Amino acid sequence: MAGTVNPRPRKRSLYGVVGLIIFAAVVAVMGTQAVYSYTVARTRIIETIEENSRQSIQALSKHLSNMIEAYAVNEYTNLVLAELERRGTLAIVVEDYNMGEILGQRAHVSGKIRDGAGNIVDYEPDDPGHARTLADCYFTARTDIFGLQGQALGTITVCNSDQAINSETRNIILATLVNTLVISITLIALLFLAMSRFLLRPISAIAGSVRQTDADGIPVHPAPGSATAELAALSDAVNHMVGSVRRSRASLRDSEFRWKFAVEGSGDGLWDWNVATNEVFFSRQWKSMLGYAEHEVENRIEEWEQRVHPDDLRNARTELQRHLDGETEIYINRHRVRCKEGNYRWILDRGIVVERAEDGTPLRMIGTHSDITEQVEHQKALEHSATHDSLTGLPNRFLFSELIQRAMHRCRRNDSLLALLYIDLDGFKEINDEYGHDAGDELLIMVAQRMNRLLRQEDMIARLGGDEFVIAISDLARNSEVIPLLKRLLHDLNQTVTYREHEEHPLQVSASIGVTFYPQAEPIGPEALLRQADHAMYESKASGRNQYRVFDIDASSSLREHQRMVSALQNAIRQDELELHYQPKVDMAGVQVLGFEALLRWNHPSEGLLYPDSFLPRLSQERELMLSLGRWVMETAFRQLSELRRAGYDVSMAINVSAHELRSPDTYGLLESLLGRYPEIVPDRVELELLEVSALEDIEGAAEVIRAWQRLGIRVALDDFGTGYSTLGYLKNLPVDTLKIDKSFVIDMLHDSASFSILEAAMGLARAFRCDVVAEGVESLEHGEMLVQLGCRIGQGYAIARPIAPAKVRTWLEGYHGQPQWMAIQPLHQRDWTVLYASVEHRNWVRMLRNYVDDPARHRPPELDPLHCRFGEWLTGEARTVYANDAVLTQVEALHASVHKQAAAVVAARTIEERHALVTEIEALHEQLLKALTDLYWRRGEPRAVPAPLSGTLG
Amino acid sequence: MKRITMRAFAALLLLTTGAVLAVEEPTHQGRLAYLVSDLRIPFWEIMSRGIRSAAAERGYAVDVYSADNNAKQELIGAGKAIADGVTGVILSPTNSSASVTILRLAERAGIPVVIADVGTDGGEYVSYIASDNRTGAYELGRILAEEMQQRGWQEGSVGIVAIPQKRANGQARTAGFMQALKEARIRGAEIRQQVTFSHEETYQHSRAMLADHANLRALWLQGSDRYQAALDAIADSGREGEVLLICFDAEPEFLQLIPEGVLVGAAMQQPFLMGEKAVLAMDQHLRGEEVEKSIQLPILAVSRETIARQLPIIRRNVLGLEAQ
Secondary structure (H helix, E strand, C coil): CCCCCCCCCCCCCHHHHHHHHHHHHHHHHHHHHHHHHHHHHHHHHHHHHHHHHHHHHHHHHHHHHHHHHCCCHHHHHHHHHHHHHHHCCCEEEEEEHHHHHHHCCCCEEEEEEECCCCCEEECCCCCHHHHHHHHCCCEEEEEEEECCCCCEEEEEEEEECHHHHHHHHHHHHHHHHHHHHHHHHHHHHHHHHHHHHHHHHHHHHHHHHHHCECCCCCECCCCCCCCCHHHHHHHHHHHHHHHHHHHHHHHHHHHHHHHHHHHHHHCCEEEEEECCCCEEEECHHHHHHCCCCHHHCCCEHHHHHCCECHHHHHHHHHHHHHHHCCCCCCEEEEEEEECCCCCEEEEEEEEEEEEECCCCCEEEEEEEEEECHHHHHHHHHHHHHHHECCCCCCECHHHHHHHHHHHHHHHHHHCCEEEEEEEEEECHHHHHHHHHHHHHHHHHHHHHHHHHHHCCCCCEEEEEECCEEEEEEEEECCHHHHHHHHHHHHHHHCCEEEECCEEEEEEECEEEEEEEEECCCCCCCHHHHHHHHHHHHHHHHHCCCCCEEECCCCCCCCHHHHHHHHHHHHHHHHCCCEEEEEEEEEECCCCCEEEEEEEEEEEECCCEEECHHHCHHHHCCCHHHHHHHHHHHHHHHHHHHHHHHHCCCCCEEEEEECHHHHHCCHHHHHHHHHHHHCCCCCHHHEEEEEEHHHHHCCHHHHHHHHHHHHHCCCEEEEEEECCCCCCHHHHHHCCCCEEEECHHHHHHCCCCHHHHHHHHHHHHHHHHCCCEEEEECCCCHHHHHHHHHCCCCEEECCCCCCCECHHHHHHHHHHCCCCHHHHCCCCCCHHHHHHHHHHHHHHHHHHHHHHHHHCCCCCCCCCCCCCCCHHHHHHHCHHHHHCCCCHHHHHHHHHHHHHHHHHHHHHHCCCHHHHHHHHHHHHHHHHHHHHHHHHHHHHHCCCCCCCCCCCCCCC | CHHHHHHHHHHHHHHCCCCCEECCCCCCCEEEEEEECCCCCHHHHHHHHHHHHHHHHHCEEEEEEECCCCHHHHHHHHHHHHHHCCCEEEEECCCHHHHHHHHHHHHHHCCCEEEECCCCCCCCCCEEEEECHHHHHHHHHHHHHHHHHHHCCCCCEEEEEECCCCCHHHHHHHHHHHHHHHHCCCCEEEEEECCCCCHHHHHHHHHHHHHHCCCEEEEEECCCCCHHHHHHHHHHCCCCCCCEEEEECCCCCHHHHHHHCCCCEEEECCHHHHHHHHHHHHHHHHCCCCCCCEEEECCEEEECCCHHHHHHHHHHHHCCCCCC
16 A cells, blocks of 8 residues: 655654763762862861971971070071971961060961962061951961970961862862763773774674665675674574574465465455455456456446346445454355456355454455356255255255245245145156166156145145155145045055056056044154144055044053163163174274264163164154253263273264254263363264254254254264255254265165265265264265265265274274275366266166166166167267367277177076176176276366365364 | 271270261251171271272161170170161171071062172072182282292292181182182191181291292281281291292281382282172162162282382272272
């Protein structure tokens, strides 16, 4: 940002400061010393003068008595002069009584005195100047002079002026000042030289070396060393800092290069918004992304706003404002932006305020626009495939689960009834087996269309899987209102269906229908409601098919059995008949054991080891029992995890949590208590697994509980994902960390394209919601391979390990070294998943051929026309689009043609042995074809790399 | 010769009374005081006559105060003269130190002072009149050297009985005399200083030098009054006729002893002339004329060959006889 540079306030030089300090210190010390010396000297001078006066008096009086008696006036005058000169006295005055007598006076007064110029002159008593001098003298000593006979001969007076004192003190002051000055100058010079030599010059040298910088402002030369430890340390610190800055700058430059590469490489557009002026810099890529030339977009925020889709603008603005207000750490919004040609592209808009005023007002914000149109469209397709049955186009169980909730809510609101019909086709399996999947599929499509035709617009129908459908009839005033529809359904579904290849043998099925109604006397959720309908459907089927049954809520014949089971399990908890086995969860692309899932086992005294599937579903409504059981499971699993962690194993523990535990406020306290009891357990190494259905009944409450657990640091997984009634809406609202894909999809994925599609869709959803994905049911190496190729690295299943008894867990941990076959696998780019899909189709085709060879009476051969089988359709369609001009594709086509040629030979073969031999050859060709498919994406793809270790808390 | 001696004695007797000898004379020009150390000594008495003579000629009355070589008496005289308000003071002090006190007292009283002989250690005065001792001693030395050369005794040495050499006149006399001996290449034997100025002292000094110096051919006395002690020493040493005697200053007897050859010669100061010069200088000062600060009077070097020719001057200026 350009601006005026404030002039840097001029700093005082260290030389000047140090010089001033030294000068002040020396002057202060020397000044004090000088004052002290002066005072002492002055005292000494005064004492000396007084002592001299006394000594003068003493000496003179002794000699003067003789001289006065001898009338030797000149002699004593000379003596006085000599004494005055010797002592520096101001005046010495002698009163001579003898001379006075001669001269007719009281006394003859004579002596010597110093005049104003310092000359010694005769003392004249009548001279007023002399009298004044004596009067003003500083110190006077006087004594009488006596003769040998004791007669008074006169007096002697010695006077000293302060002039002498002042003169001497002036001399002292002068000398002290000179001394002080000389010593001060010498000291200052020496100290300054020393400071300069040992401190200032090295500092200047360091500063000088730091000033010589390169274009980046980084010093070019290292700071020089020094003889003193402190400056050497300073120099080292400066060099260290410069080194750090240089490395940091290099790192920053590298980072900038990477960033630039990343931005340019990603094709993202860059924007830089001056919030205060509303000016925005849009990068060339940003404009290009929308089809604009460089000059066609101005640098104004409105250029962006006016192009945002009206439906998205409000939300985008809201998110943006929240970030500007500091409510979010980063601004992220997905919206549509209009291109130059009028079409809209989906943009992932990300940005962050990089500069704020002191009061928090945002000043500058930088961000990127990523074109996610393809991703969004792909996700939409995924969502559709995830919520709709690919065969019939009907909503699948995910979508139905969402829809039924709405319908139930609407019934409660309208005080109307809802009928739920669970429909299972009678004889469908036989048709499937006899006429093949294609025929079965055709039948299912026809059945779906027939049922759809009977329904009103507000009714719902979904295919749950296989030959099972469910219909919800809402807004009924009475239960009986559904009976006409039931009859029509039974009738229409019992009609024949003509299959195009077997017109001579029309297909016919019937339907068994179970019915239940909502609302009921007791609160009931969609899951239980569906179960009731399912139960009624079984009763219908058991009663002879092609009929409907209404679930009888009251007549529960299993009530007593139920009570017995409750008691037994309660007893099992008390008698310690339960135990947990632990199934490992690993990074399939590496050697890392990530953790275990705790699985309940019941050592039943009479029935042996029971799996939870055999007793838990019947007891799942027993809240207290479930809570007790859950508590036991949690405490046991935590204890086991604690032991493992204390033994040095950094693994996690997944614990299944029931719906009751999810709803119970005590669960949070239990978790808190266990974390406190086992401090060695890092909270994020604990993962609570919820069944989809547990969370569905009160989605908001469940989300709140999950967030509370997550605040403890505990992770939450959604178990058996895909089998329940998961909806996009629920997934959006449930803040889970992990999705565990149900093993049913994983197991069938190798040869069932539907399962593969569901798996693919589930993984897409997981990615969309930024969850980790764990695949259950990894039962073979092939499963693992395909999962890794799909990007799903975390798995558990028999191919890794069966659930392990507690005592053997550590032994197993020591012995696990990963699967080399999986470790060699590279995840595929999403565009190459089509090859996996094709391989699934081909496996299914080979399996159908094997079934036909094994039991020609019950199974039909698969499509023999290489152009009409599903693999053939893929080969002539999508494969040629994705892998155009690839030589491997030609090889695949040749192999595929050989396989079909051999298959035709199989059908034409006369003996079983010949068929088996041919099938064996086909299976060999099949393996070659799969290998060629592998080459297809490896040759096309980027160089292979060893998969990186998993990051994230699951590991 | 006898007459001269008698008159001298008579004058001396008059002065030994210590009283002030005031001479009543017309005082047209004022009154002068002559402060003298000891009027009993002929030299000072002759000088006082020269003062009176010259004062009378110029109309000054003169009060003479003899200190009798007593410091207190000298100061009493000075005090009295000053108290009397004399016009001027002519001072021949007891010593040069005492003159300082008198000069200071006179200065305080505003009375001019002319110093005649002896001198002063300090103080303000109009003029200092003294004998040229150095030249006189030089001339005397030449007389002795000539006599010794005539006698062929130039290899012999000369012993000196000296007045105290701290006095300026003593130093000048020794310097002039020794210069003459040096020029004649005659060695000095030894100098012994007088302290008491007694006969005994002079005799002992003389005897000692005669005993110590076998080639001693002459004795010089820097004073005149103890010449007999020296003669006695020579006689008692048995070297009469072998050792010459020469004196500074004069005694009346010298007018006889020199012609007889007992003394080789004498250097004679002129006290009468000095007294006259003192009054003359004072008179000039009082009249406002310029007066030389220091006036040197010649000393008469008298030998057997010159005494007859110098006798009239000796009688007036040395002995003060003709002026009376």
